[in-house]
Amino acid sequence: MSLSAPPRLRSEWNPLPRGFYGRDPRRVARDLLGKVLVRREGRTFLAGRIVETEAYLGLDDPAAHAAAGRTPRNYVLFGPPGRAYVYFIYGNHYCLNVSCLPEGEAGCVLFRALEPLAGLERMARNRGLNLPSLRSPAQLRNLASGPGRLCEALAITRPRDNDADVTDRDSPLFIAGATGPRPRISCTPRIGIAKAPDEPLRYLIRGNPFVSGPRL
DNA sequence: TTATAGATTGCCT
DNA sequence: GGCAATCTATAAT
Numbered sequence: 001m002s003l004s005a006p007p008r009l010r011s012e013w014n015p016l017p018r019g020f021y022g023r024d025p026r027r028v029a030r031d032l033l034g035k036v037l038v039r040r041e042g043r044t045f046l047a048g049r050i051v052e053t054e055a056y057l058g059l060d061d062p063a064a065h066a067a068a069g070r071t072p073r074n075y076v077l078f079g080p081p082g083r084a085y086v087y088f089i090y091g092n093h094y095c096l097n098v099s100c101l102p103e104g105e106a107g108c109v110l111f112r113a114l115e116p117l118a119g120l121e122r123m124a125r126n127r128g129l130n131l132p133s134l135r136s137p138a139q140l141r142n143l144a145s146g147p148g149r150l151c152e153a154l155a156i157t158r159p160r161d162n163d164a165d166v167t168d169r170d171s172p173l174f175i176a177g178a179t180g181p182r183p184r185i186s187c188t189p190r191i192g193i194a195k196a197p198d199e200p201l202r203y204l205i206r207g208n209p210f211v212s213g214p215r216l
Numbered sequence: 217t218t219a220t221a222g223a224t225t226g227c228c229t
Numbered sequence: 230g231g232c233a234a235t236c237t238a239t240a241a242t
Contacts, residue, residue: 054223063223065238073238091235093224110223148224192223 013176021081025055025107048114066106077106093148114144
């Protein structure tokens with residue numbers, strides 16, 4: 001299924017350094033594919049391989065929350081790189097981003113889909129699914145495919161997880177590197193936005209079944 | 217103070 | 230494919 005095999009053991013989840021995030025969001029979005037998003041819930045660890053991301057460029061990107069300038073909602077985007085930006089949308093769902101670019105510049109990457117690696121039972125429960133449904137390939141695909149589903153599976157909410165440091169292995173939310181060959185990547189327009197809909201800023205692992213929406 | 221759109225999802229026909 | 234759910238940020242009055 002996947003060309004590169006991400007680590008499934010907690011001891012091998014080593015956070016990426018802050019410098020990884022202090023770059024152009026397009027580069028970060030592409031390089032995050034294949035990496036591992038790790039969620040700690042008490043003693044339980046949930047993890048998934050990042051298979052789909054979108055870049056949001058900051059003040060000059062009309063589709064980005066940062067385009068409105070710094071507000072109480074989006075202040076994390078203007079802070080140091082490598083922090084979680086969590087927001088609530090459509091009265092129903094949370095979405096997870098990570099801040100990019102040096103402090104003072106507001107770019108970010110939206111996480112759109114995960115391939116579940118660890119804690120699948122807990123994810124299913126968080127999503128309101130029963131455990132037998134995990135045996136259905138379709139249900140398994142839907143576990144964390146989509147920005148809202150991903151947050152529900154990992155129980156990511158605001159304000160609790162907003163501004164979490166994803167470079168700290170003791171954080172409730174961090175991102176670990178991966179070994180093995182780099183995944184094959186496709187680039188498409190972003191999904192679900194009305195402004196700047198044609199910019200090719202969505203990145204995905206080619207052919208991966210956990211990607212949401214058009215797979216290309 | 218009121219109105220509206222929104223980086224989504226799931227259920228309906 | 231259509232649309233309601235349901236809250237927040239921001240724009241308009």
